[in-house]
Amino acid sequence: MINKLSIIYRGFGSAKLAIFLFFTLAVMSIVGTVVLQGLSPEQYQSIYRPGVYAILDFFDIFDLFHSWWFTMLIGLLAVNLMVCTIIQLRRIYRVYLSPKGGINDDAIFRSTQFNAFFQSDRGFSEIEGQTRILLKSLIGRPSSIVGDGSSYLFAEKGKYSRLGVVFVHVSVLFILAGGLIAAIWGFDGTMKVVEGETSNRVYLSGGKHVLGLGFDVRCDDFTVDFYAGGVPKEYRSDISILERGRKPLSASLRVNHPLRYRGLKFYQATYGLAPKSYMLVDVKNRKTDEGELLKMRMMEKTPLPGADTHIAVGEFKPDYQGRGPAVLGVLFEKGKPHRMFWIFQDGAGNASAEGDFTFTLKDFKRYYYTGLRVSKNPGMPFVWGGFLLVLIGFILNLFFAHERVWVRIREAGKGTEISIAASSSKRSEVLEKKLQKLSRKLGLE
Amino acid sequence: MILNDTYIVSVVTFIYFFAAFFYLIFLVLRREFADHTALLLLYLGITVHTVAIAFRWIQSYQLGIGHAPLSNFYESLVFFSWSIIFIYLLLLRHYKSGLVGIVASFFAFIILAYASLSGRVEDHIQPLMPALQSNWLISHVVSSFLAYACFAVSFGTSIIYLVGPKIRMAARREFWDEITYKMISMGFVLLTLGIITGAAWADRAWGRYWGWDPKETWSLITWLIYGAFLHARLVRGWKGVRMSLISILGFLAVIFTYLGVNYILSGLHSYL
Numbered sequence A: 001m002i003n004k005l006s007i008i009y010r011g012f013g014s015a016k017l018a019i020f021l022f023f024t025l026a027v028m029s030i031v032g033t034v035v036l037q038g039l040s041p042e043q044y045q046s047i048y049r050p051g052v053y054a055i056l057d058f059f060d061i062f063d064l065f066h067s068w069w070f071t072m073l074i075g076l077l078a079v080n081l082m083v084c085t086i087i088q089l090r091r092i093y094r095v096y097l098s099p100k101g102g103i104n105d106d107a108i109f110r111s112t113q114f115n116a117f118f119q120s121d122r123g124f125s126e127i128e129g130q131t132r133i134l135l136k137s138l139i140g141r142p143s144s145i146v147g148d149g150s151s152y153l154f155a156e157k158g159k160y161s162r163l164g165v166v167f168v169h170v171s172v173l174f175i176l177a178g179g180l181i182a183a184i185w186g187f188d189g190t191m192k193v194v195e196g197e198t199s200n201r202v203y204l205s206g207g208k209h210v211l212g213l214g215f216d217v218r219c220d221d222f223t224v225d226f227y228a229g230g231v232p233k234e235y236r237s238d239i240s241i242l243e244r245g246r247k248p249l250s251a252s253l254r255v256n257h258p259l260r261y262r263g264l265k266f267y268q269a270t271y272g273l274a275p276k277s278y279m280l281v282d283v284k285n286r287k288t289d290e291g292e293l294l295k296m297r298m299m300e301k302t303p304l305p306g307a308d309t310h311i312a313v314g315e316f317k318p319d320y321q322g323r324g325p326a327v328l329g330v331l332f333e334k335g336k337p338h339r340m341f342w343i344f345q346d347g348a349g350n351a352s353a354e355g356d357f358t359f360t361l362k363d364f365k366r367y368y369y370t371g372l373r374v375s376k377n378p379g380m381p382f383v384w385g386g387f388l389l390v391l392i393g394f395i396l397n398l399f400f401a402h403e404r405v406w407v408r409i410r411e412a413g414k415g416t417e418i419s420i421a422a423s424s425s426k427r428s429e430v431l432e433k434k435l436q437k438l439s440r441k442l443g444l445e
Numbered sequence B: 001m002i003l004n005d006t007y008i009v010s011v012v013t014f015i016y017f018f019a020a021f022f023y024l025i026f027l028v029l030r031r032e033f034a035d036h037t038a039l040l041l042l043y044l045g046i047t048v049h050t051v052a053i054a055f056r057w058i059q060s061y062q063l064g065i066g067h068a069p070l071s072n073f074y075e076s077l078v079f080f081s082w083s084i085i086f087i088y089l090l091l092l093r094h095y096k097s098g099l100v101g102i103v104a105s106f107f108a109f110i111i112l113a114y115a116s117l118s119g120r121v122e123d124h125i126q127p128l129m130p131a132l133q134s135n136w137l138i139s140h141v142v143s144s145f146l147a148y149a150c151f152a153v154s155f156g157t158s159i160i161y162l163v164g165p166k167i168r169m170a171a172r173r174e175f176w177d178e179i180t181y182k183m184i185s186m187g188f189v190l191l192t193l194g195i196i197t198g199a200a201w202a203d204r205a206w207g208r209y210w211g212w213d214p215k216e217t218w219s220l221i222t223w224l225i226y227g228a229f230l231h232a233r234l235v236r237g238w239k240g241v242r243m244s245l246i247s248i249l250g251f252l253a254v255i256f257t258y259l260g261v262n263y264i265l266s267g268l269h270s271y272l
Helices: A001-011 A015-034 A042-048 A051-057 A061-066 A068-097 A122-137 A159-185 A380-399 A429-441 B005-029 B034-064 B072-089 B096-118 B136-167 B172-206 B214-233 B241-263
Strands: A115-120 A143-146 A152-155 A187-194 A198-205 A209-224 A232-243 A246-254 A259-261 A264-273 A276-285 A291-296 A308-318 A328-335 A339-344 A352-354 A357-365 A366-376 A403-412 A415-424
Touching: A001 A068, A001 A246, A015 A051, A015 A061, A015 A068, A042 A051, A042 A429, A051 A159, A068 A159, A115 A352, A115 A429, A122 A152, A122 A403, A122 A415, A122 A429, A152 A246, A159 A232, A159 A380, A187 A209, A209 A264, A232 A259, A232 A366, A246 A259, A246 B172, A264 A380, A264 A403, A276 A308, A291 A308, A328 A357, A339 A352, A339 A357, A352 B005, A366 A415, A380 B172, A403 A429, A403 B136, B005 B034, B034 B096, B072 B096, B072 B136, B072 B172, B096 B136, B136 B172, B136 B214, B136 B241, B172 B214, B214 B241
Parallel strands: none
Antiparallel strands: A115 A415, A143 A152, A152 A403, A187 A198, A187 A366, A198 A209, A209 A232, A232 A246, A259 A264, A264 A366, A276 A291, A276 A357, A308 A328, A328 A339, A352 A357, A403 A415
C-alpha cells in the first residue's frame, strides 16, 4: 500500500508528467489563439457550421483559457510542481545541505568527478597545514577529521546555489497562486465617465454585472494630443474622486500612469464623444429664404426648414485641409441618393451650399467620455513575489556553482600520500584551475 | 541628409554577407586567414551596426520624438540582427566553430537585407504612441530579442546536428548538441525576463499582467516548448535527434510569436 502511494506520489512529481503538461498546454493554447475568443454566439454561428459550433461550444473552446478543463490542466501542473519541489528539496537537503556520509569515506576518492593521487617527500604535518591554508583561500574554511597519521579535509562553497532550481519552480507556484487569488477575490471592469459628470458604476468584464464603487469618479477634463503626423501622443483624463462630500484625490490619468485608490487601480483605456455633444449649424433655404439655427447631435437626422429633406452629421475635423473646423454633413432629400459634403465656419470661403440650402457651422460643443479600466487584484503581491523568486533562482543558477573539494592526507614512511577529489555543479573549468593551483602550490605535479 | 542610419544599416548588411562568405571559404578550403577575416568583418559589422542604432536614437531626439530605436518592425529587425551577432560573439568565447559563424552571419544578413533592401519595411523614425511610452520598453525588447537570437543560433545548430552527418561536415555531433543546449538555457532565461518585463508593463499600461492576448499566449507556448526541452534534457537525459526536433519546433514558435501573431492573428500588441 505504502509502495503504491509512493509510486503515485512520484508519478505526480515526475518530469514525464511535466513534459506532457507542457506540450498539452502549448497545443491547447495554440487552439485558443486560432479560434477567436470571447465573441458573441451570433458571431460564432456566422463563422462555424452548426455542428462544428455545437462541438466547440460544448468543450468551451470559445472561452478556452477560462474553461474548467484548462483550469484543471493548470491545477495539475501546480500539483506536479508542488510534489516535485518537495522531492527536490528533500534530495538537495539530504545530499548537499546536510549530507549523512562522513568526509572520511574513502569511496569519495574513487567515484567523484575529479580524482588525483600524489606522493610527496615532504612531511605529513607540513603538507596538512599548507593544504588547510590553500583550501581556505581557494574554496572556504575546511572541516576536518584528523586521525592517527591521516587527515581528511573537506571544503565547499556555494552549496545554496543548488536551491536555484527550487526557487524557479516555487516562483511558478507563486504566480499561479496570484492568479487564483485574483480569480476569487479580484475583479476588473470598465467605466465610462463623461466630462463634467460623475459615475460610480463599473461594468464587470465577462458578465452583465454592474458594481457600485461606494465613491464617485468625476471626469474634470479629457484631452487627446496628436503628433504632427496624426499619431496619438497622449490621452489624459483629469479625474477627481468624490467621497461623502469630500474630494480626497485629484489626479491626471494617462496610459502607463494608472491611479490607485482604496485598493483599486484605474487605467486610461479608451475614449469617445459623449452623446450630449452637439453642434450649432445655421441653415438657410435659398428658395423660401427660411432660416434656422439647428442644434444637432452626431448621427441624428434633423429635418430642414421648408422642405421634405433631412440632414445628419457624421464626423468632426478640427482642421479640414487648412480651412478650419468642419463637420461632415449628409443630406437626405426625398427620391434622391444621399449626398455628403463639408460644412465650414464663417469666413472659411463661402457658406457650404448643397441643394437648396446653405450651411454655416456656428459652434461645436464637444464632450468626451473617458473609458477607464478598473481592477482590483489582491493576488498581485504573489505575482511580484513570483517574479522576484524566478530572478533569484536564475541568478543562483547562472552565477554560482557548488564546489566541493575533499583531500585525504596520509603518512607514508618519511613522505606523504595525498588524494584529492572534487566536484562542481557547473562548468568545471573554474574548479579545474583551482585544483591545478592547489597541487602546484603543494609542490605536486 | 545622405548619411542617415538606414544607409549605414544597408552597408552593415553587406559586411555580414561577406563575413558569411569568408566563413564558407574557411569551411571549404580550410584556410585560417578566411576564418580571421570573417571574424574581423563581424567585429567591424557589429561596431558599425551599434553606431547606426545609436545614431538613430540621437536622430529621434533631434526630431523631438526621442525614444530608443526599438519601437517598430524595422527597428526590431535591425536589433534582432544585432542580437544574433552579439550572441554569436559571446558564444565564441567558449565554443569555436566556423559552421555556427556561417549560420549567425547568414541570419543577420538575411534579416538586415529584408529590413533595409527589400523596400517593404517602413524605415522612418516614428513617434511613440501612448502605450509604448514606458520605461519598460528597453528592458522588455532587449531581453526578448536577445532570447530570440539565442533561439536562432540553437535552431541553426539543431539543423547542423540533423543534416551534418549527411553532408560530412559536422563530425563531432555532441558538440552541436551541447551548443544547442547552452543556447536554449540562456535563451530560456532571457525569454523569461522578456515575459516578466512584458507582464509588468502590461499591468501598468493595460491594467492586467496577463490577459491571454495572442502575443502573450504565443510567448507562453514558446516558453512551454523550451521548458519541455530543458526538462527532457536535464531530468530525463534526452539527447540527439529528439532534442533537435524540439529545438526546431521551439524556433518555429519563436517566429510565430514574433511575426505570425501580428500578420495572421491580431491583438493588443500591434507594434511587433
